[in-house]
Amino acid sequence: MRNDRSFSLHIPEPSARPGGTPDFSHLHLEPAGAARRPVAETPGLEMRDMPYRFIRVLDEAHEAVGPWAPRIEPDMLLRGLRAMMLTRIFDDRLFRAHRQGKTSFYMKSTGEEAIPVAQSLLLGARDMCFPTYRVLGWLMARNYPLIDLVNQIFSNEADPLRGRQLPILYSARDYGFYSLSGNLGSRMSHAVGWAMASAYKGDDSLALAYVGDGTTAEGDFHEALTFASVYRAPVLLCITNNQWAISSFSGFAGAQEAPLASRAIGFGLPGLRVDGNDFLAVWAATQWAVERARANLGPTLIEFVTYRVAGHSTSDDPTKYRPGDEANHFPLGDPVERLKQHLIALGVWDEARHAALTEELDQAVRAAVKQGEAVGTLGESKPPVREMFEHVFATPDWRLIEQRRELGV
């Protein structure tokens, strides 16, 4: 039998390449306040429309509108703004440090700061986040010492991870920040296992996992969703859809065919699609999912729609694969600017204070970098070489002892 027409192979292409005009109409955004807010106890199957809606709180006039508008004290909003600004300033400064040869690698989270900052402030000290490499804001919101970040990035003698990890692959248990690694998606099931353990122990520690849009294509993502759904684990599974996985647009993760949040539907889980550049929307959606989890109703999948303003890392030039001005066309704006304008609209903030805070944070970052440089940058200083052989096993076996002696350390 013959087909009516011969087959043709579809290879997804983004709306624009360098020199073209970006078009984000495929995102199917809705205005602030449009999406309904089901009560948190609603069964997953009765929320199958939610992955196709778009939760947004801040409107064009910088007002918080609609059923998702959260009640947040201005002080908390200001803490959020501060942590977001600090993240951005730190990123800019350390990205430059790489260009100056002080470290081997860096990755910025520019444009995505609202997501980890709001979630870090909202979740408790005993909850555990299973991060990606673009959620530095989580640590900034919890006042992780800047000098420890700098020392890790410089892999110097004071590196808290003892020179073993690529820069920015932090671990900070006391700050609810699980050990990062360069492979993708494999910690999502750890978050589910953590949450299962917490449930088994009758504890109240939630887990929160992040993956990017690209990683939703990994088998690990689907296995983690299966386990989370089967065991109704108290876990928040978050997709930061920043549109790009190095040079591959989200269409290669299947985002052209259906919103990534809709992956929840097949697992019977609630799936929310949220404006990731809207601090208040991130807060509201997270609070809703936390409320469900704390009521023992299990996991929620949340897709945060955002945009990766910088390149993937210090190793790529994004103007080679996407229009150089694409960020300016992204319809959800800049999360720092939007929260700032909202605070100004509330009457609790102004340009002068914003400028003063920028200066204060910049000074703090400069001081930390200087302090780290005094210890040493990459190659100038490193932890004792003996550290290379520690922590391989709880107790080193004869191989490690012999090899340490062979190296003479």
Place this chain on the structure above:
Amino acid sequence: MAGETRSMTMIQAINSALDVMLARDPDVLVFGEDVGYFGGVFRATEGLQAKHGLTRCFDTPIAEGGIIGCAIGMGAYGLRPVAEIQFVDYILPAYDQLVSEAARLRYRSGGEFSAPITVRSPYGGGIFGGQTHSQSPEALFAHVTGLKTIIPSNPYDAKGLLIASIEDYDPVIFMEPKRIYNGPFNGRHGEQLRNWAGEPTAQVPEGHYTVPLGKAVIVRAGKDATVLAYGTMVHVAMAGIEESGVDAELIDLRSIVPLDIEAITASVAKTGRCVILHEATRFAGFGGELSALVQERCFWALKAPIARVAGWDTPYPHAFEMDYLPGPGRLAAALARVMED
């Protein structure tokens, strides 16, 4: 503590280890495909769910990466999960979890997080299981620093080593030689099936005891050659030594990592000859590492080249299983060869 002793098969000894640990430590959880209500395809977890409850011993989705990934998360939280992978041939989808996560977590986090997990899994041939139910991939784990790999050869060791694995602070792959679950097997397929009853190593205490990880045992003392083996091949080696008439010393490694290098070198220094026996394919198999270690440490004591007897470098075959699996005849021939030199 160890209590009364009774005769157990290896399956019963493994079941007893899990039972003891579930009763002793509320942080121990046992899970895997078909392990809950049904009790596992080899019956290793039979009765545990009924006795200890649904949340202590339960079934999982058919997703090996998810099983081990969740175990790592539980371990990082503070539990001591024991995951079963139904056949070790199915562990490959979880290889990334073992290599990139379980084996690296303590190191990369500067000691902040670790994965004290035990992954139990039946391995090896002799049951006409075809390629995907017969392989011996211990070299894939031994190569990954940060993982421990344990292989018992009898009921007493199986229970003591499994309890030690669960209590260990590192991730442990516990490979169970499925051919000898219910009785020893000397590699002669035509002979009548044997069971564990009457074997001294089948006398197993009911209670808690451990066999330390990283300690080999001399199964048969001898002066003319050393045979290194583990798992099912310990029994094949014994038959092969008897067939050869050579006064060989048989060492059951019991633990691939950590490896008891002292037991190995002490024996070869004494005998001057070494034959290594495993079911896994020979090229780049664990025998290659053993051979290199013996050569590096015992070169001046060696009277003959080190010999390896292993599975052929083919995929594991079905109809040719007994041509593939090393038997006592092949070991006896290797012993005769090293004695010629």
